[in-house]
Amino acid sequence: MAKTYDYLFKLLLIGDSGVGKTCLLFRFSEDAFNTTFISTIGIDFKIRTIELDGKKIKLQIWDTAGQERFRTITTAYYRGAMGIMLVYDITNEKSFDNIKNWIRNIEEHASSDVERMILGNKCDMNDKRQVSKEKGEKLAIDYGIKFLETSAKSSINVEEAFFTLARDIMTKLNRKMNDSSSASASGPVKITENRSKKSSFFRCALL
Amino acid sequence: MAAPGSEMETAAAAGLEELVCARGRNRKAVLCQRCGSRVLLPGAAVFARRELFLPSMKKKTALVANSDPDGDVLQDHWLVNDMFSFENVGFTKDVGNIKFLICADCEIGPIGWHCLDDKKSFYVALDRVSHE
Numbered sequence: 001m002a003k004t005y006d007y008l009f010k011l012l013l014i015g016d017s018g019v020g021k022t023c024l025l026f027r028f029s030e031d032a033f034n035t036t037f038i039s040t041i042g043i044d045f046k047i048r049t050i051e052l053d054g055k056k057i058k059l060q061i062w063d064t065a066g067q068e069r070f071r072t073i074t075t076a077y078y079r080g081a082m083g084i085m086l087v088y089d090i091t092n093e094k095s096f097d098n099i100k101n102w103i104r105n106i107e108e109h110a111s112s113d114v115e116r117m118i119l120g121n122k123c124d125m126n127d128k129r130q131v132s133k134e135k136g137e138k139l140a141i142d143y144g145i146k147f148l149e150t151s152a153k154s155s156i157n158v159e160e161a162f163f164t165l166a167r168d169i170m171t172k173l174n175r176k177m178n179d180s181s182s183a184s185a186s187g188p189v190k191i192t193e194n195r196s197k198k199s200s201f202f203r204c205a206l207l
Numbered sequence: 208m209a210a211p212g213s214e215m216e217t218a219a220a221a222g223l224e225e226l227v228c229a230r231g232r233n234r235k236a237v238l239c240q241r242c243g244s245r246v247l248l249p250g251a252a253v254f255a256r257r258e259l260f261l262p263s264m265k266k267k268t269a270l271v272a273n274s275d276p277d278g279d280v281l282q283d284h285w286l287v288n289d290m291f292s293f294e295n296v297g298f299t300k301d302v303g304n305i306k307f308l309i310c311a312d313c314e315i316g317p318i319g320w321h322c323l324d325d326k327k328s329f330y331v332a333l334d335r336v337s338h339e
Contacts, residue, residue, distance in 0.1 A: 025297075042300045
């Protein structure tokens with residue numbers, strides 16, 4: 001069957017354990033029904049389809065699957081990632097301080113042009129807040145990364161976060177493609193390059 | 208196996224005709240039974256018969272060590288050969304060489320089955336989804 005989408009983006013959720021990454025795994029409906037069976041084995045990744053500017057985009061979203069407990073995430077996990085959500089818990093200062101370490105980890109292991117975004121999760125729990133919104137914003141500005149406070153529980157900004165990240169990746173891709181097609185002589189070669197890159201991502205994304 | 212021409216089989220066949228088009232594809236969109244999340248668009252899958260065991264979708268089902276979970280052997284499935292044909296779906300971690308498919312939104316499941324030995328086959332059980 002013909003390909004029914006325009007873009008395919010692999011996204012990762014990264015942050016300390018307990019910050020609610022799994023809940024952020026792009027769940028729009030408030031009440032998850034984890035059966036005992038499903039919660040015992042755990043979720044590996046999800047595929048979501050969104051539409052942006054009339055383009056159909058498939059998102060493949062991965063959770064770290066507990067690897068973060070070891071404080072390092074291997075290069076294999078980062079392979080092919082085009083976007084990363086850095087998640088902390090606004091009621092846990094340590095998880096916020098660790099965002100810097102996670103950024104360093106990304107710089108070491110992920111592709112250098114990966115799009116990043118910082119999320120302060122659990123913003124529905126204001127009474128237990130340890131990290132101010134301003135602090136989150138400042139960190140994001142320091143690194144030149146976008147920032148949102150989210151609540152997976154109350155479905156605040158979750159959808160918006162993923163749309164924003166997807167849009168940034170799409171903008172970057174389009175810019176790259178325009179750059180390569182405007183380079184007159186090497187134009188066709190570059191297009192082929194892009195294509196092979198895309199298919200290799202596709203292959204490694206397959207199970 | 209039901210006897211050929213039995214009443215039950217005729218009823219099931221009539222139901223299938225409503226769901227499967229002449230080219231063997233799904234006539235209707237495939238949705239989550241619980242929250243209505245869109246799993247497959249119309250025409251995205253082909254009808255396939257294969258006996259597959261899916262653990263129960265009920266909450267009480269416990270996965271006790273060394274004991275098999277409750278579940279059903281299901282025969283009628285929607286078969287997809289590219290995982291990105293799905294609109295929205297979740298994959299569990301590996302259970303042996305199997306990954307189970309769940310609803311991406313409310314996470315109910317398993318609604319389907321994927322064997323890591325066959326990278327081009329993803330099954331969604333007709334009994335575990337609704338059609339619209």
